[in-house]
Amino acid sequence: MKRIGNCSHIIDWDEVINSLDTQVPAYIGPSHKEGDGIPGLDQVTDMWKRAGLKTANQGGTVEWDMFLAGINFDMSIANKFAEFVGIEKFNSCWISRINIGRFSPWHWDVHDNEVELSCRKDIRRFHCHIGKPAHGHVLIVEDKCFYNQPQGEIYEWPSRTSWHAGMNCGLTPKYLFNIW
Amino acid sequence: MLYLGNTGDMIDWDEVIKTCQSRNDGDRNTVNTVVDRSEADAVGDQKLLGYYRQVIGTWEQAGYNLSEIYWYDYYPGTHFPQDVCNIFSKIVEAKPLRVFVSEVFPGVVVPYHWDVEDKEEQWLQQYGNLVRYVCCIDKPRFASVMLFDKECLYYNKQGDIFQWDSYRDYHSAANGGEHPQYYFHFLGYK
Numbered sequence: 001m002k003r004i005g006n007c008s009h010i011i012d013w014d015e016v017i018n019s020l021d022t023q024v025p026a027y028i029g030p031s032h033k034e035g036d037g038i039p040g041l042d043q044v045t046d047m048w049k050r051a052g053l054k055t056a057n058q059g060g061t062v063e064w065d066m067f068l069a070g071i072n073f074d075m076s077i078a079n080k081f082a083e084f085v086g087i088e089k090f091n092s093c094w095i096s097r098i099n100i101g102r103f104s105p106w107h108w109d110v111h112d113n114e115v116e117l118s119c120r121k122d123i124r125r126f127h128c129h130i131g132k133p134a135h136g137h138v139l140i141v142e143d144k145c146f147y148n149q150p151q152g153e154i155y156e157w158p159s160r161t162s163w164h165a166g167m168n169c170g171l172t173p174k175y176l177f178n179i180w
Numbered sequence: 181m182l183y184l185g186n187t188g189d190m191i192d193w194d195e196v197i198k199t200c201q202s203r204n205d206g207d208r209n210t211v212n213t214v215v216d217r218s219e220a221d222a223v224g225d226q227k228l229l230g231y232y233r234q235v236i237g238t239w240e241q242a243g244y245n246l247s248e249i250y251w252y253d254y255y256p257g258t259h260f261p262q263d264v265c266n267i268f269s270k271i272v273e274a275k276p277l278r279v280f281v282s283e284v285f286p287g288v289v290v291p292y293h294w295d296v297e298d299k300e301e302q303w304l305q306q307y308g309n310l311v312r313y314v315c316c317i318d319k320p321r322f323a324s325v326m327l328f329d330k331e332c333l334y335y336n337k338q339g340d341i342f343q344w345d346s347y348r349d350y351h352s353a354a355n356g357g358e359h360p361q362y363y364f365h366f367l368g369y370k
Contacts, residue, residue: 051286051358061248061287101244101289105356106323135292136352138332140323145334147327165323167354169289171242 001144001155004126007084008152013130016073017175020095023072025065029096030055032110039114040161044107053105064104064166069093081179085126085154091117093179095130096166100173104166106140117160125157125180136170181331181342184272184313188339191267193317197362199260200281206252206259211236219298231296239291251290251353252283265366272341274311274368277303281317282353284324284361290353297347297367307369312347315364316340323357333363 032038034045054060069078078093092111098104111117129149131137139146141157141164160180168174187193200206207217215221215232239246256265256279265279278297284290297303303310314326316336326333328351333342347367355361 047358053287061289100242101248101291103287103289103354103356105287106358135329135350136289136327136354138325138327138354140325140334140356143320143322143335145325145332147325147332148330163322165356167289167323167325167356169291169327169352169354171238171292 001141001157004085004154004156006150006152007081007128007154008150010084011077011080011152013151013177016077016095017131020067020072020097020175023067025097026068026071027066029064029066029104030062030107031066038110038112039118040108041110044110048105048107051105053103056102061101061103062105063099063102065097065099067095067097078179081128081177085156087124087179090179091123096176096178098166098168098174100136100168100170102168106163106165108161108163123160123180125160125162126154126178127157128177129153130177131172131175134170134172134174136168137174138167138169139176140165181328181345184341184343186337186339187268187271187315187341188337190271191264191339193338193364196260196264196281196364197318200254200283200362201360203254203259206254206283208250208252210250211239211246218296228296228298235293235296238293242291244291248288249290250288254281254283255279264364268315268364268366269368272311272313272343272366272368274313274366274370276366276368277307277310278367280365282361282363282365284353284355286355286357286360288355292350292352294348294350295367303369310347310367310369312344312349312368313366314342314344315366317364318359318362321357321359321361324355324359324361326353326361326363327351
């Protein structure tokens with residue numbers, strides 16, 4: 001993981017979060033399920049099954065909200081961010097929200113278009129801690145834990161497909177901006 | 181949090197975990213059972229009950245589904261050998277007052293709280309200040325964390341010991357990984 005910098009001077013993340021607070025998410029994760037037939041997905045679903053992890057719909061705690069650039073927040077935010085980190089184009093940009101007591105357990109982001117994407121070597125992935133530091137807000141990427149990060153901190157991932165997890169055992173919702 | 185060293189070659193933590201896993205009589209803690217088991221409930225100690233209510237009230241106010249919160253505790257001499265506690269006590273040079281191994285299953289959080297202790301006032305009067313330690317007793321496990329206000333324990337070496345800033349430190353735990361999470365906790369005095 002590589003720290004890129006802090007963008008809180010060019011994007012008002014509090015305003016972005018406030019605007020999401022009143023919206024219905026574009027969808028609720030996870031978007032894939034066991035047996036969907038996407039290459040690599042069984043690595044994740046098998047592990048969740050072994051661990052006994054269940055989605056909120058199944059009576060468990062696995063659940064996160066997805067807010068998409070151009071739908072839930074202005075595309076100009078994504079463009080400004082892309083310019084700041086030095087990428088000309090991006091495929092995907094979203095803000096995830098993990099509500100209190102909820103998990104995005106250990107997984108990698110298996111994409112519908114995984115076969116094609118897995119051939120590409122030019123993809124760079126970043127995340128940004130857009131909320132203020134709060135107890136219980138955790139992001140883990142591989143063996144690194146991101147906790148109490150200042151608002152606006154940006155990191156570049158080793159790979160689009162790095163294993164990661166998000167958790168919230170605090171008292172307020174946790175937001176994370178993602179782009180690749 | 182102060183890192184004190186590693187106990188990996190002094191205590192067979194795998195064996196301790198295995199022993200706890202083999203038990204089916206660990207203390208199951210829920211919002212209800214922690215208060216039911218407390219002496220505060222038995223003697224109607226309003227101050228102590230107030231501490232419990234404050235912690236649970238914070239969770240309720242934040243919107244937690246209280247029925248989803250649970251964890252297990254295992255005690256030396258009851259669930260795993262007393263020797264483990266005795267050896268640890270020598271390592272940290274402190275006398276034990278309350279010692280246990282906590283177990284948090286995948287997909288479970290134990291939210292922001294401090295460990296309300298029934299005998300806190302008595303012990304403070306008897307022993308002066310109390311000290312608290314945590315030991316990471318399992319092998320490094322992905323997506324399993326214990327959190328404090330300023331720090332996070334993640335992917336630590338098996339056997340790493342940390343001393344808390346204060347025995348009353350707020351903390352929480354979350355397990356988004358594949359394996360149950362285990363920590364050894366030691367509250368004592370010097």
